[in-house]
Amino acid sequence: RPKNFPPGPTPLPIFGTIFSLSLQNPLKDFERLRKHYGDVYSLFIGPTPVVVINGLQAMKEALVTKGADFAGRPQDRMVNDVTERKGVILADYGPAWREHRRFALMTLKNFGLGKQTMEERILGEIQHIMEPLEKSVGKTLSPRIMFHNAASNIICQVLFGTRYKYDDEFIKLIVRFFTENAKIINGPWATLYDSLPMIRHLPLPFKKVFENYESCQKLASPLLTEHKKTRVPGKPRDLLDCYLDELDKVGDEGSSFSESQLISYALDIYFAGTDTTSNTLLTGFLYLMTHPHIQERCQQEIDCVLDGKDQASFEDRHKMPYIQAVIHEMQRIANTVPLSVPHCTTNDTELMGYSIPKGTLIIPNLTSVLSEEGQWKFPHEFNPENFLNDQGEFVKPEAFLPFSAGPRMCLGEGLARMELFLILVTLLRKFKFIWPEDAGEPDYTPVFGVTLTPKPYCMKVQLRAEGELCVN
Numbered sequence: 001r002p003k004n005f006p007p008g009p010t011p012l013p014i015f016g017t018i019f020s021l022s023l024q025n026p027l028k029d030f031e032r033l034r035k036h037y038g039d040v041y042s043l044f045i046g047p048t049p050v051v052v053i054n055g056l057q058a059m060k061e062a063l064v065t066k067g068a069d070f071a072g073r074p075q076d077r078m079v080n081d082v083t084e085r086k087g088v089i090l091a092d093y094g095p096a097w098r099e100h101r102r103f104a105l106m107t108l109k110n111f112g113l114g115k116q117t118m119e120e121r122i123l124g125e126i127q128h129i130m131e132p133l134e135k136s137v138g139k140t141l142s143p144r145i146m147f148h149n150a151a152s153n154i155i156c157q158v159l160f161g162t163r164y165k166y167d168d169e170f171i172k173l174i175v176r177f178f179t180e181n182a183k184i185i186n187g188p189w190a191t192l193y194d195s196l197p198m199i200r201h202l203p204l205p206f207k208k209v210f211e212n213y214e215s216c217q218k219l220a221s222p223l224l225t226e227h228k229k230t231r232v233p234g235k236p237r238d239l240l241d242c243y244l245d246e247l248d249k250v251g252d253e254g255s256s257f258s259e260s261q262l263i264s265y266a267l268d269i270y271f272a273g274t275d276t277t278s279n280t281l282l283t284g285f286l287y288l289m290t291h292p293h294i295q296e297r298c299q300q301e302i303d304c305v306l307d308g309k310d311q312a313s314f315e316d317r318h319k320m321p322y323i324q325a326v327i328h329e330m331q332r333i334a335n336t337v338p339l340s341v342p343h344c345t346t347n348d349t350e351l352m353g354y355s356i357p358k359g360t361l362i363i364p365n366l367t368s369v370l371s372e373e374g375q376w377k378f379p380h381e382f383n384p385e386n387f388l389n390d391q392g393e394f395v396k397p398e399a400f401l402p403f404s405a406g407p408r409m410c411l412g413e414g415l416a417r418m419e420l421f422l423i424l425v426t427l428l429r430k431f432k433f434i435w436p437e438d439a440g441e442p443d444y445t446p447v448f449g450v451t452l453t454p455k456p457y458c459m460k461v462q463l464r465a466e467g468e469l470c471v472n
């Protein structure tokens with residue numbers, strides 16, 4: 001360890017400290033190491049030092065106060081080789097990342113893209129979720145594919161101006177490739193790839209990740225060809241058109257925008273916007289079914305606020321403090337991106353008195369903040385009171401960081417919050433969701449990955465009478 005570097009377990013030659021962590025799910029080990037070494041400690045992936053940041057105080061100092069120092073992304077890991085260092089999520093801190101991030105934020109904010117607003121698109125997609133639910137009244141259904149496809153279609157409309165049927169081959173393949181890759185990227189083969197550069201060219205199971213990513217690019221590239229044929233310059237229908245307009249403006253030279261970037265960039269936003277939102281919904285509905293009194297209180301608030309209205313609007317959230325608290329609590333407990341996305345220091349810097357050299361890999365352990373004792377009234381249970389004050393008003397504690405913080409913070413937060421609100425309110429208004437009698441005890445332990453996923457479960461669906469819980 002360099003001088004004054006954060007402490008941690010003693011590394012072994014070649015393997016570093018990988019034996020200190022369970023490769024299946026290291027979250028408990030991270031917690032154990034925090035108790036032993038403090039909020040900032042270090043590990044070694046092979047010979048590479050890694051600093052793990054825990055707790056609100058250290059997280060704020062790194063990601064916000066010293067945001068620029070901690071806003072890099074490592075460039076020498078398997079995922080970088082797979083994506084050929086294109087796209088936005090894994091781009092290093094610098095002009096190309098900044099321009100692509102700004103462009104995505106601007107395009108997402110420009111809700112008026114085409115004719116529909118973002119809210120209309122989401123409400124339109126919700127109608128497609130209603131169908132399988134209505135067919136399942138009185139029966140049980142597994143909600144995984146339904147939520148995944150809904151989130152996927154919302155982002156596909158923004159990116160490509162199109163939605164896909166829930167059994168469309170294109171989406172099924174993309175989802176399969178991404179799911180397989182997410183598993184391998186988090187598994188032991190990726191750790192070996194990162195630790196031992198000499199094995200990178202061998203025909204080992206990690207080759208599959210490269211093949212899958214290439215297949216995704218091949219699947220998405222006809223969309224670009226079709227857009228180039230049918231677009232009207234200056235009248236963008238979606239993000240692809242906006243990007244092509246931008247290319248017309250800036251040209252290829254001296255700009256970070258290029259056609260070869262575009263597919264990877266779109267796939268990045270697709271991936272970031274699908275798995276996250278759908279897993280949050282899956283976790284949320286699991287807890288709402290097993291906490292029926294919380295579900296009922298949500299329905300009471302919805303019935304009263306939407307009394308006589310056709311459908312919910314995002315503005316209604318201001319009149320629904322309890323729903324707001326429940327959605328935030330769903331996100332806190334879902335802990336959807338438990339270790340954020342790895343960062344990297346861009347300068348020699350300091351954190352909580354330790355020295356951290358430029359180029360050090362950083363893991364922001366968001367899990368440690370979302371359940372940190374002292375920050376929450378009920379850190380270890382599902383309880384919307386975590387977000388309500390004594391007057392029943394919605395309040396958001398500083399430790400609510402599921403989207404991370406600072407310059408690299410999630411750029412889809414606005415879209416994700418709109419989706420979560422409109423989907424939850426619309427479904428709870430019409431249906432009651434029940435944990436099936438024959439399903440046994442619910443298992444809340446998630447499956448570890450880049451995103452945490454609840455174990456597969458089924459829900460029983462009942463129709464509700466309109467406004468049945470409104471006492472006014």
Ligand code: HEM
Pocket residue numbers: 088089090101108268269272273274276277280336337340341342402403404405407408409410411412413415416
């Ligand atoms: C509940 C839903 C979501 C959660 C919990 C979530 C969480 C996160 C987290 C923790 C990061 C890493 C931030 C960091 O490195 O410090 C991130 C990055 C990112 N998210 Fe999300 N996200 C969600 C939804 C979305 C959606 C809907 C989109 C797309 C519109 C999106 C696009 C991105 C992108 C592009 C990045 C990379 C930003 C950068 O590197 O500058 N996310 N998200």
